Amino acid sequence: MRPSVRHTYLWLPLCLLFLGGAVVAGLMYGTVPLTPSELVDILLHPQSSGLKSTVVWQLRLPRVGLAALVGMALAVSGTVFQAVLRNPLADPYILGVSGGAALGAVLALTFFSVQSYTVPLLAFSGALLALFLVYLVARAHQAATHTLILAGVMVGSLCTAVLMFLLLYAPADPMRNALFWLAGNLARGEERWLPYGAGVCVILVLLLWSRAGLLDVFTQGEDVAADLGVDIGRERLFLFCAAGLLVAIAVALAGLVGFVGLVVPHAIRLLWGAGHMRLIPAAAIIGAGFLVGADALARTVLAPAEVPVGVVTALVGAPFFLYLLRLRGR
Amino acid sequence: MMEAQMLQIQKLDFSYRGKKVLRQISFGVEQGTIVSIMGANGSGKSTLLRLLRGRLRPESGSIRWDNAAAHKLSRREMALQVAVVPQQLQQPFGFQVREMVAMGRYIYQQPLAGPSRQDWKIVDEALASTDSAHLATRCSAELSGGELQRVMLARALAQQAPVLMLDEATSQLDMGHKRSICLLLRHLGQNGKTIVQVSHDMNSAAEISHKILLLSPAGEQIAFGSPHEVLTSAHIEAAYGVQVEIQRQSSTGGGRGGRPEESTEILRFLPQPLMFGSTP
Amino acid sequence: MHITCHLRPIELCVITLRVILVLVCGLLFLAPGIWSSGGYATAASVPPSPVQFAQTIHTDALGRQVQLNDAPQRVVSLVPSVTETIYALGAQELLVGVTDFCNYPPQAQDKQSVGAYNSPSIEAIAMLRPDLVIIAADMATPALLQTLLELKIPVYSVYPRSLKATIEMQRDLGAVLGCTAAGATLASQLEQAIAQLNQEVERAGAEAAPRVLLTIMLEPLVIAGTDTLPGEMLACAGGINVATPGSRYPMWNMESVLAFDPDIIIASPHPGTSSPRDFFLRFKQLRAVQQGNVVEIPADWLQRPGPRIIKGLEALRQVITDAVTHTPEKINATQR
Numbered sequence: 001m002r003p004s005v006r007h008t009y010l011w012l013p014l015c016l017l018f019l020g021g022a023v024v025a026g027l028m029y030g031t032v033p034l035t036p037s038e039l040v041d042i043l044l045h046p047q048s049s050g051l052k053s054t055v056v057w058q059l060r061l062p063r064v065g066l067a068a069l070v071g072m073a074l075a076v077s078g079t080v081f082q083a084v085l086r087n088p089l090a091d092p093y094i095l096g097v098s099g100g101a102a103l104g105a106v107l108a109l110t111f112f113s114v115q116s117y118t119v120p121l122l123a124f125s126g127a128l129l130a131l132f133l134v135y136l137v138a139r140a141h142q143a144a145t146h147t148l149i150l151a152g153v154m155v156g157s158l159c160t161a162v163l164m165f166l167l168l169y170a171p172a173d174p175m176r177n178a179l180f181w182l183a184g185n186l187a188r189g190e191e192r193w194l195p196y197g198a199g200v201c202v203i204l205v206l207l208l209w210s211r212a213g214l215l216d217v218f219t220q221g222e223d224v225a226a227d228l229g230v231d232i233g234r235e236r237l238f239l240f241c242a243a244g245l246l247v248a249i250a251v252a253l254a255g256l257v258g259f260v261g262l263v264v265p266h267a268i269r270l271l272w273g274a275g276h277m278r279l280i281p282a283a284a285i286i287g288a289g290f291l292v293g294a295d296a297l298a299r300t301v302l303a304p305a306e307v308p309v310g311v312v313t314a315l316v317g318a319p320f321f322l323y324l325l326r327l328r329g330r
Numbered sequence: 331m332m333e334a335q336m337l338q339i340q341k342l343d344f345s346y347r348g349k350k351v352l353r354q355i356s357f358g359v360e361q362g363t364i365v366s367i368m369g370a371n372g373s374g375k376s377t378l379l380r381l382l383r384g385r386l387r388p389e390s391g392s393i394r395w396d397n398a399a400a401h402k403l404s405r406r407e408m409a410l411q412v413a414v415v416p417q418q419l420q421q422p423f424g425f426q427v428r429e430m431v432a433m434g435r436y437i438y439q440q441p442l443a444g445p446s447r448q449d450w451k452i453v454d455e456a457l458a459s460t461d462s463a464h465l466a467t468r469c470s471a472e473l474s475g476g477e478l479q480r481v482m483l484a485r486a487l488a489q490q491a492p493v494l495m496l497d498e499a500t501s502q503l504d505m506g507h508k509r510s511i512c513l514l515l516r517h518l519g520q521n522g523k524t525i526v527q528v529s530h531d532m533n534s535a536a537e538i539s540h541k542i543l544l545l546s547p548a549g550e551q552i553a554f555g556s557p558h559e560v561l562t563s564a565h566i567e568a569a570y571g572v573q574v575e576i577q578r579q580s581s582t583g584g585g586r587g588g589r590p591e592e593s594t595e596i597l598r599f600l601p602q603p604l605m606f607g608s609t610p
Numbered sequence: 611m612h613i614t615c616h617l618r619p620i621e622l623c624v625i626t627l628r629v630i631l632v633l634v635c636g637l638l639f640l641a642p643g644i645w646s647s648g649g650y651a652t653a654a655s656v657p658p659s660p661v662q663f664a665q666t667i668h669t670d671a672l673g674r675q676v677q678l679n680d681a682p683q684r685v686v687s688l689v690p691s692v693t694e695t696i697y698a699l700g701a702q703e704l705l706v707g708v709t710d711f712c713n714y715p716p717q718a719q720d721k722q723s724v725g726a727y728n729s730p731s732i733e734a735i736a737m738l739r740p741d742l743v744i745i746a747a748d749m750a751t752p753a754l755l756q757t758l759l760e761l762k763i764p765v766y767s768v769y770p771r772s773l774k775a776t777i778e779m780q781r782d783l784g785a786v787l788g789c790t791a792a793g794a795t796l797a798s799q800l801e802q803a804i805a806q807l808n809q810e811v812e813r814a815g816a817e818a819a820p821r822v823l824l825t826i827m828l829e830p831l832v833i834a835g836t837d838t839l840p841g842e843m844l845a846c847a848g849g850i851n852v853a854t855p856g857s858r859y860p861m862w863n864m865e866s867v868l869a870f871d872p873d874i875i876i877a878s879p880h881p882g883t884s885s886p887r888d889f890f891l892r893f894k895q896l897r898a899v900q901q902g903n904v905v906e907i908p909a910d911w912l913q914r915p916g917p918r919i920i921k922g923l924e925a926l927r928q929v930i931t932d933a934v935t936h937t938p939e940k941i942n943a944t945q946r
Contacts, residue, residue: 031866051868054895059865086422168726185830187863210442217433219423224416226385228489229409229437273469274423277444304853304870305860 011272015282019289026064026296027056031303066194066253067186067295068288071260073201073250075287078261079279080208080243083215084236085145092247092261095152099159100130101251102182106163120252127248130155135240184257184310186295197249204242205284212276219274259313260291263321270324336361336524342391344381350549351377357543357554364515364525366535369545370570375528379497382526383412409437413489415482415499424471427481431456434488456488461510475502483511496527512538536561544569668786671747671769678764681788682742688730689746692768693718694916695783699792707738714910736761744768770915773842777801796917803920804846807927811848818934820873822849828877828889831862840912843919847926864893871897874933878909905929
């Protein structure tokens with residue numbers, strides 16, 4: 001089997017089909033059951049009131065939108081980090097972003113915590129600050145990629161340590177909130193911010209897509225990339241900033257949703273090869289669909305209660321990924 | 331050979347972590363010639379290649395490409411000038427071979443656009459010239475070492491730079507492919523490509539090179555010049571610490587294209603009495 | 611495997627470990643009771659007490675036979691509700707150590723702290739030279755118990771997860787601390803309050819029972835199910851919990867709240883979180899919002915199994931009767 005050549009022309013329709021299916025599932029399933037015809041009816045009459053209309057328009061649509069946005073951002077940034085660091089194990093949180101975001105969130109919940117937007121704002125700043133710190137360390141070292149990864153792990157640990165220290169002094173309730181928040185939660189979408197977040201994310205994804213050739217070249221290692229004409233320092237800064245911004249936005253909007261950024265890029269590479277011209281848009285679409293679908297499942301299996309979405313992404317994603325590995329391994 | 335030297339190295343010194351790696355290296359490369367850099371392991375050959383393409387900054391002395399200091403050229407300018415065939419590379423992700431060769435076209439691509447039809451044509455030609463057209467749709471991660479080296483050479487060719495640098499790029503090839511790459515390099519040289527290579531294969535280096543730079547284990551320049559000037563028993567013993575027997579044979583003439591021009595001899599170096607292959 | 615064929619074995623191991631870790635965490639999340647479901651109960655032991663007081667053997671919440679002084683002099687409480695109960699028993703003079711979380715009554719905060727509720731410092735405990743440490747059963751890890759035993763510090767565990775267990779705990783604490791009468795009084799106060807509520811509810815009749823959502827946290831929306839202390843208190847006060855019967859603390863979402871549309875929403879806001887009114891006011895079609903029945907009751911009254919749950923019970927009953935008397939016809943309409 002040659003993953004790179006198979007389905008070359010089918011990838012886009014397949015991706016879109018997957019996303020479409022996930023969105024329909026996300027809108028149809030939940031505590032309030034809907035039939036397909038009801039859903040169509042509700043979508044065609046946005047002005048109508050009533051429980052089901054409210055549920056679809058006010059709850060499920062924003063949530064599906066948020067899941068799609070976060071899924072896209074995580075999958076694309078995971079793709080970029082894996083390519084730039086040449087490390088198949090890289091996930092969006094590898095460069096200490098999770099630690100920074102966590103610290104920011106806990107700071108917000110412990111000390112400021114009056115307005116609900118302080119949490120995403122500080123998580124966002126924390127994530128960027130951690131990235132910046134990693135980058136400073138790495139620059140000082142003329143970074144090999146493993147230096148970057150090590151710096152990321154260290155900054156992450158440092159943040160975790162400060163966080164643990166803070167939690168000793170924090171009241172129990174903000175701590176509990178912060179932990180829940182960090183586990184990833186799509187219910188608390190700041191609806192006001194969603195359009196801006198979506199705008200920035202889409203621009204970043206398009207920007208990264210436009211540099212698909214650059215990402216291809218980066219997978220050959222920075223040494224080779226330099227010989228192929230890449231200004232490593234500048235381009236890597238650009239890629240880190242773009243991918244880091246994507247992660248920070250995702251974290252600020254939904255906490256730390258795991259697994260999407262690790263598994264989706266790999267799954268697509270296994271299906272359609274590693275060329276970023278295809279990989280970036282496919283990761284964006286599949287990542288969005290994957291998280292929308294996972295969230296639909298999370299809301300449905302134990303309805304009226306819900307399962308944390310990170311549990312579903314791992315429970316569904318890991319076996320599927322292992323199956324793909326095995327399938328392609330033959 | 332009255333052509334201008336496109337690359338000039340003068341009194342180059344370089345240290346790595348306080349240790350002198352290269353001392354007082356001076357030589358020049360003319361356009362359309364093949365220069366081989368030889369020496370024992372650790373004598374600074376790869377470092378010298380990196381210096382030549384501006385990846386490292388000389389400690390003292392100068393490296394000039396058409397009068398521009400190597401380390402002052404941007405990566406893009408350098409990539410337009412020099413294409414590199416690297417040493418063995420790990421491939422963490424599986425690309426289609428054609429996609430990999432197309433990476434050589436990176437500097438010519440517009441942002442937002444992938445490789446153009448023209449680019450793909452160049453890619454296919456490069457693959458064909460390295461005898462690897464049949465690999466075009468294979469996955470890079472499943473190539474053998476030798477296949478990968480040929481693909482890397484194809485990528486460097488697709489880059490269409492006037493200078494080709496090879497860093498032990500034929501080390502993994504079997505005898506037949508090594509021979510055909512050798513002939514390809516000579517052919518490229520005849521067509522105006524300048525080639526600078528690091529090689530351990532003294533026989534083929536002597537056969538195709540116009541000039542050879544021999545380095546001592548301490549990074550000193552033992553000799554620079556035509557193969558029959560440089561590759562003497564004394565020089566080789568200084569470089570490698572082994573005694574070799576040198577057979578000088580008259581060239582059979584046009585069959586080898588009569589290169590190198592000044593030499594009418596073919597050198598064969600026999601570190602040991604056993605000899606592989608037949609005398610041409 | 612072509613694509614990831616350069617994963618080295620160590621990397622594969624790391625991936626596998628990560629996957630396993632995530633899956634295990636996931637399962638733990640789904641079964642939160644897993645830690646607290648006993649399992650340490652077999653660690654029966656009799657701490658050799660060096661002191662010469664008269665001693666009695668008590669059975670604690672872990673089923674351990676614990677030999678304790680009849681009149682302990684230096685008590686460390688590692689449970690906020692126990693601290694509160696000790697004050698209610700009037701035995702606060704015996705209390706030498708508490709946790710950071712023991713914030714009621716306010717003077718409890720003046721006592722020496724031995725650290726957080728879930729991670730007390732053993733050295734701090736040992737320095738207080740207690741002759742009794744009271745610990746929550748779900749925090750009593752075998753290692754902690756073992757260490758305290760080796761230090762010859764008697765440990766008594768409590769596990770008040772229900773009204774009945776809370777009553778028993780009050781009685782048992784009285785016995786353990788040498789103030790049996792006070793313990794009995796405290797317990798019977800709670801019993802009487804419950805009995806009184808039961809009568810009231812019975813008089814009001816089943817039709818008047820509103821459907822209630824008990825929230826623990828708003829973001830994310832965590833609610834108290836029927837199999838919890840607040841849930842039991844709600845049932846006692848005559849409310850019907852909208853959560854799935856048998857549930858503990860499930861995470862919900864607004865869609866479920868809209869679908870179940872409770873008559874009353876009770877929230878226990880924590881300092882620094884968004885106000886429940888603002889949170890639910892976004893959904894004007896909620897019956898509880900329309901009728902002004904989004905109510906706040908302090909978390910400690912509902913979630914802390916100490917003497918103040920009487921207040922919690924009364925507050926719940928008050929909320930329910932208020933809701934029924936203000937809008938009786940609507941409440942009744944929902945029951946049809």
